[in-house]
Amino acid sequence: MEKVRVVHYLNQFFGQIGGEDRAGIPPQMKEGPIGVGQQIQNESRGRFEIVRTIICGDNYAAEHLEEVEPLILKWVEEVHPDLFWAGPAFAAGRYGIACGTMCKAVQQKLGIPAITAMHPTNPGVEAARKEMYIIETGDSIRDMKRVIPKMMVLAQKILDKTPIGMPQEEGYFPRGIRVNVRAEKRGSKRAVEMLLKKLRGEPFVTELPIPQFDRVAPAPPVADLSKAVIALVTEGGIVPKGNPDRIEAHNASKYCKYFIGDLNDLTGEAYQTAHGGYDPVYANDDPDRVLPLDAARLLEKEGVFGKLYDYYYVTVGNVTAVTSAARYGHEIGELLLKDGVQGVIFTST
Amino acid sequence: MVKEIERVGLPAVLICAIVPIAVTVGANRIVRAIAIPHPTGDPNVEKKEEIEIRKNLLRKALKALCSKIEEQTVFK
Numbered sequence: 313m314e315k316v317r318v319v320h321y322l323n324q325f326f327g328q329i330g331g332e333d334r335a336g337i338p339p340q341m342k343e344g345p346i347g348v349g350q351q352i353q354n355e356s357r358g359r360f361e362i363v364r365t366i367i368c369g370d371n372y373a374a375e376h377l378e379e380v381e382p383l384i385l386k387w388v389e390e391v392h393p394d395l396f397w398a399g400p401a402f403a404a405g406r407y408g409i410a411c412g413t414m415c416k417a418v419q420q421k422l423g424i425p426a427i428t429a430m431h432p433t434n435p436g437v438e439a440a441r442k443e444m445y446i447i448e449t450g451d452s453i454r455d456m457k458r459v460i461p462k463m464m465v466l467a468q469k470i471l472d473k474t475p476i477g478m479p480q481e482e483g484y485f486p487r488g489i490r491v492n493v494r495a496e497k498r499g500s501k502r503a504v505e506m507l508l509k510k511l512r513g514e515p516f517v518t519e520l521p522i523p524q525f526d527r528v529a530p531a532p533p534v535a536d537l538s539k540a541v542i543a544l545v546t547e548g549g550i551v552p553k554g555n556p557d558r559i560e561a562h563n564a565s566k567y568c569k570y571f572i573g574d575l576n577d578l579t580g581e582a583y584q585t586a587h588g589g590y591d592p593v594y595a596n597d598d599p600d601r602v603l604p605l606d607a608a609r610l611l612e613k614e615g616v617f618g619k620l621y622d623y624y625y626v627t628v629g630n631v632t633a634v635t636s637a638a639r640y641g642h643e644i645g646e647l648l649l650k651d652g653v654q655g656v657i658f659t660s661t
Numbered sequence: 662m663v664k665e666i667e668r669v670g671l672p673a674v675l676i677c678a679i680v681p682i683a684v685t686v687g688a689n690r691i692v693r694a695i696a697i698p699h700p701t702g703d704p705n706v707e708k709k710e711e712i713e714i715r716k717n718l719l720r721k722a723l724k725a726l727c728s729k730i731e732e733q734t735v736f737k
Contacts, residue, residue, distance in 0.1 A: 527733075528664045530689040531672045534726045542723070545673075547662060548700065594699040600715065601702025607715035617723060629662070641665025649669055655726040656673040657719065658663045659700045660683070 315358075316471060319388045320349040320365045321398040321414050323407045327367030335406075337369035339380055341387050348456065352397065355460050360467075363391050373410035380410075381417050388418055395467055400429035400459050401436060403451040408436025416443050425470045429459050432485070438635070441485040445470065448483055536618075540654040543621035545644060547629030547637075548595065548602035548661040549587030550578065561588030564628040567640045569647075573622030577606040589630030590661045602659055621653050629660060663688050674725040676700050676718065680735055690725040691735045692718065 324334040328347050345353050345362035352360050366387055373380050388396055396418040398411035408430040415426035420443070429447035430436050437446060445466055449459045462483045469476050479486045495502065502519070509516040534540045551559060557568045572578075578599035585595040585602060600606045603624060612620045625644045629637065648656060664687045666673040674690040677683040678700055683691045694700030701715050725736040 525664075525685060525687045527687050528668045528689065530730045530732075531667045531670050533672055533729050534723075537723060537727050540726075542726070545662075545666070590698045592698070594702060594704045597704070598702060601699035601704070604701040604715050604719055607701070607712060607719050610712070611716060611719055611723070616720070627662075637662050638665050641662030642669065644662070645666035645669035645671055645673075648666070649671055653671065655723075656663070656666050656671055657722045657726070658666070658673055658675050659694065660663075660675055660677040661697050661700055 316356075316360045316395055316467070317363050317391070317393045318349075318352070318360050318395045318397050319391060319393045320345065320352070320362045321384070321396070321411060322346065322348065322365060322367050323373075323401075323404070323410070324367060324369045326399075327365070329367060329369075335369045335371040337367075338372050338376075339366060339368040339383055339387075341366045348400075348460075351456070352460055352464070356464055360395075360464060362397075363393060364388075368410065370404065370406035370410065374406045377410075377413060381414065384414055385417060385421055388424065389422055393424060394471060396424055396426040397463070397467070398426065398428040400447070400449050400456065400463070401431075401434060402429075402449050402453060402455065403431040403434055405435050408434035409439055410436075412436035412440030412444065412446065416440050419444065425467070427463055427467045427470065429463055437485055442488050445476075445482075445484045445487075448485055534655040537655075538615060539618040541619045541621055541652055542608070542617050542655045542657060543624065543648050543653040544572075544603055544605065544608060544657050544659070545625045545648075546603045546659045547587075547627055547632075548590075548659055549585045549628040549630075550583055550595065550599045550603040550624075550626055551586045553582055553584050555584070555586045559586045559626070559628050561586055561628060562630050564630070564632050564636070567625055567627035567644060569623045569625050571623055572605055572620075575605060576609045578603060587628045587630055587661060589628075595661075602661060604657075604659065608657075617655075621648070621651070663690075672726045674722045674736070676722055684733055684735070687733070689730060689733050690728070691733070692721050692725055693735065693737075694718070 342365050346365045349362040401408040401411045411428040415428050419426045429449045431451045449455045506516050583599040585592045595602045663673045663675040675688040676692045676694045678694040678697045
């Protein structure tokens, strides 16, 4: 088999420079392998040749990504490698993000195949798994021995352009790509067999894991509604006409806050929906049908509650990643709490 | 999202048309919305009636915010 020329990316620890105290070191490069790189060479009996090793401190990489990336791309391109190998990063979050980001850049900007590996909880996984093959690791360096051969096998397949198997077979994180496969038995048979196993208390493997949602203890109720500040929040995507802050119609990357302190009503001339997941006709005609400002204002004037908060928060809850939505909810909750809001009415489409 | 708002200590009520989903994801205070594309509206009735419907829905929501609950509750 041909040799594979590899450029290897490591952090300050695996680059054998130091621990947390050296996490601020800027990028440096050395010819040949270091540490884990040597292991890769040994494991492959010299077939994978680490021609250059790039080392960067985890903090430096995290804080100076825009400067670090072009420098690393230059160092990689200079030696024309067949493969860019980052880490493995295991559970080290800053390292994982650096690995994922550098791999993506090398792959997308230099067209050189890249591979990395990390633990499922590493934020680097979410950052890069759609664009990259990331091998799943355990959370400790003890897993190195198992991970290196897995990375090599997958890297070889990528280089040889041979068909790559399903995530479970090859050991990488699912990339969100749907592939049609022909099953041996038809769905009805598989469903009945799974049900029979469940009924007999035998082990079974689900074809689609159903997400588990945790429960939160109810917060104490509003104490005195007549004095309470109540806020409106929506995931129905009601935004000023033109969607000036460009909330996406699908998998929103953000939430926004808009002033309504001087408004009694939302009109179709001034507002619209940005949500791509429901028929927008009714909301565009009268946005109060999703964000009930007019009725809230009337109830406020009647004294039913103390005050309507001067702003509303909005995002688009259409194929929004659960982790994103949870983050938005948490941040919005904290911001409202800080601003003296005592109760929240949240509308959902 | 409403669960996360509640987690920081603010009572939050979800007006949502598909109640089983609201229950599954763990919302504590739930009020059934009118319909998916118009949770707090009804385009089939006159404007005046629609505003009354909206006010009643909000009254229900406010009641939910003021209710002491131990577990997930759908407010009718």
